[in-house]
Amino acid sequence: MLALHVLASGSSGNAAVVENVVTGAGVLIDCGICKRDFLSRCDQAGFDPARIEAAFVTHEHGDHVKGLGVVLRGLAKLGCQPPIYVARGCVANSDALAKVAEAFEVRELAAAAGASVIEAAGVRVIPFATSHDAAASFGFRIEDAADGDAISYLTDSGVVTPAAHAALADVRILALESNHDPKMLAAGPYPYVVKQRIASDAGHLSNGQAAAELAALVSASRAAGQREPQTVVAMHISQNNNEYSLAKRTLEAALAEANCAADVLCGYQARLTSVR
Secondary structure, eight states: OEEEEEEEOSTTOOEEEEEETTTOOEEEEEEOSOHHHHHHHHHHHTOOGGGEEEEEOSOOOHHHHTTHHHHHHHHHHTTOOOOEEEOHHHHHTOHHHHHHHHHSOEEEOOOOTTOOOEEETTEEEEEEEOOOSSSSOEEEEEEETTTOOEEEEEOSOSSOOHHHHHHHSSOSEEEEEOOBOHHHHHHSSSOHHHHHHHHSTTSOOBHHHHHHHHHHHHHHHHHHTOOOOSEEEEESOOSSSOOHHHHHHHHHHHHHHTTOOOEEEEOOSSSOEEEO
16 A cells, blocks of 8 residues: 655645555655755654655756755665666756765666666556656656555646556556646746746646546546546646645546546645645
């Protein structure tokens, strides 16, 4: 059985832990928050950060990696030195990741067809490519090696590719980007070029795009006899171009239309969201 602990989600910093509930071990996805917040929210989640057995980087943007080095140094003092899985291009594009690569074990991350599944903490981590304006960008499907429980995690993608859609199916917990409301984005304070970037196919999923993907997943799961999600976590919600309540309502409406009883939660910028 797996648990998802969203320590932070948003443009000011992202970090999440997927925990193997049976063993207490886990894997880290991104770390764009400070060590104090990282440790505090792990404690709130009841997760021992010294049990992290691998770290995975979605892409090189600062809100996903700026806290990784200091957190890894803190973990090392606890006797925890997990390998970091990251694309080579992301390391080359980021001073923060380059410094991490100098001090810690870094392993190449790729999502090519036939790429090996990564095993750590009693889980299988399967990377898949996303569509974002980075050197490389990934989402992750995490499966419990013992009982088949599954979580999929997708943020920072302007569209849901066919490969990503397949990776999001047949899971119990779905963490899905619901970044912005198009009307709020258009009327908001960002420069035009930034608005264009966010709304592009290499930007971020809107509430409506997330809702459409969720409806498609439910329909496809039923047709294939697969699991429907029990919990959906709306991720990377913009504090300038969205509202937590709006993102939640939009996804809930899509689920109601599909006659799916999944719960919808939000990943917050400044507080923990845990799903077991």
